[in-house]
Amino acid sequence: MGIRNKLFLIFLATFLVLIAAGSGFSFYAFQRSLNTYLDERQQAKVERLADHLGMLYSQSGSWEFLLRNPRQLKRLYILAGDRDEDDKTRGLHHLQLLGENKRPLLGPPAPPGPPGMRIEVPVHAGHRTVGWLTYPNQDAIRDKLDQRFMGRQVDFGIWMLSVGLALSLLVSWLLARHLVAPILALSRHTRHLQEGHYRERLESRRRDELGTLIHQVNQLAERLQQGQAARQRWFSDIAHELRTPVAILQGELEALSDGIRPVNQQALAGLEGQVAHLTHLINDLHDLALADGGNLRYHFTALDFSALLEDALDSYASSFELHDIHCQTQLIDHCPIHGDPVRLRQLLDNLLQNSLKYTQAGGSLTVRLAADGNQWRLTLEDSAPGVPDDALPRLFDYLYRVDSSRNRRTGGSGLGLAICDRIVQAHGGQIHAAHSKQGGLRIDVLLPREAP
Missing domain, CATH: 1.10.287.130 (Signal transduction histidine kinase, dimerisation/phosphotransfer (DHp) domain)
Incomplete structure (x- = not known):
């Protein structure tokens, strides 16, 4: 199964669970609220009816006015607040009037059942309780009208669930398509890269x-x-x-x-x-x-880089003198590092040969070795000829030579500085090229100090 179908099913299942949970909770909350509303409404109507009956009882002094004309109870019930013409007598059919001693006076007889199934509302005449209005608990008298109302709500809920399902299908498909589209584009692009089409680029404004x-x-x-x-x-x-x-x-x-x-x-x-x-x-x-390829062998050991540099300078002293190049040194006595003495000597030889080959006769070379934070800095500065600005970043590329006085006729292969770069990187250092104040090239080599 593809990732698009998996995402589609995940989103769809998530939406369906949320819709089902939300609908169930809403239906349960609505049903509870409706039942509470109906109970409170019925209670309020009966209490208003009890107030009317209490006032009439105070005026007549007995229940004779109601016993002689039972239809008056219906009018009083309507007056108490039931304005629904289809529901005028629904509560009245279950309402019963009891006397002061709770003997039935008017209304249908109470069906048998536990006491908690009926609710009693006292009728007061002044400070005296002269009767009781009793009616069944609403859970016991839910009629067909309530059931029809609940049925309509259920039908509406089912319709809403159907709409939610359709929207879930649409949104899940759009989300899955939106998320998978860049992945498919990446897949096609990487396949083109695998085939060697390196010029192609993907365009995207996404920020995720x-x-x-x-x-x-x-x-x-x-x-x-x-x-x-x-x-x-x-x-x-x-x-x-x-x-x-x-x-x-x-x-x-x-x-x-x-x-x-x-x-x-x-x-x-x-x-x-x-x-x-x-x-x-x-x-x-x-x-x-x-x-x-990472296969150039190194044998690291503790050594004194200053002594290694002095030995290399001594071996090239006669060559510099022969080419009429004045070599000036500014070295410190002890520079402990952890490195390969053979590869570091190859580094020094390449740098010194580079200056020897390209520095004009009568020129100069300055070699400095000093501490620079937690590193040792080796600097070689020679005199003219120099290199153009655009050539500085490329001096450590393979077979690169400046097309000027520093060219093939001097015997260089264009690989010496590239090898120096690899050796310095293997020792955890850095090498940079810049213009020399003496008119030629400046090479800076930074090597980490030996850990104490």
Whole structure:
């Protein structure tokens, strides 16, 4: 059974239960109120009749005026308030007048039954009780008129129940359709996403949970579309990056084979350089694939990040001196962290190589390490050339290189900063790129301190 039919049955059952409970309660309350009203009405009429009889008794001094003319009791009963022509004598047929000693004087004899089935109303003449008016309890004298009235009410209740059932069917169907419509739209949309149609979006102005779900599914579709575009761009960039060194190797080998270039140490060194570049690119691609799949191994341990940074700077000191780049450091002595020393050294190597490759000769590099709240902040700032504003957010993308002085001729593969981003994320930190005050690029790495 589909969710629409389930919701329809749930709503319908709920409405029917509410209608039945409400109708039953209303009928019971109406019946009780009607009986109470009839009893109070009859009681009031008999009490008014008793007042009239008391005044007449005071004037005549006995019940002879009524015994000589019994029809006068009927007129007095009508005068007491019964204005319904069809109901003039209904109460009178059961009314009996008793004397002071409760002996029957006028009216039909009382039927046998328990005392509680009759109600007695005293007739007073001054301060003296001169008689009694007695009549049966209304529960004992419900006549056909009352039954017909109750029957009409029951018929009206049944008609109202029928209308309520029809409205319940209509409202239940509309509610089920209203609630299930976005779910069916989501089902169709996710099926299209499964088939690879990532450009489609759902339109909805709902502000409830279903609206939130539709918004999230649209965000998912956008992410899938971006992922598809990135994957296509990734494959294209990988093919391009691999094609370049392979084409160079192929050309060099053809020149050597045809005798155009002599086979000497210089030619072999050129081939070795291209092979090294190709090997470096393949290794970087492999590391990124492992990092994205969560399979890049890390061996975390307690270490001093300051000592690891000083060791990396010492290993690159001669290279910076060779390229005429002045390196200035501002470090603190002890920076305890919990991390993988091999991956962190790979992070430092990539950052230092990035500055070494792209900083112009005669430039400078400033490396700072300081505390920043509950984190350690590593900052590298180099001199010109810099990067455009729109390139800063993309520096950590796969195979991205700024199309300026920082290009492929410097030997970069465009994967170093992407690998740095994955390593920093694995250590629970953050990495950002910004413009350097020295005219080049600034890289900030935030790593959490070791827990005490």
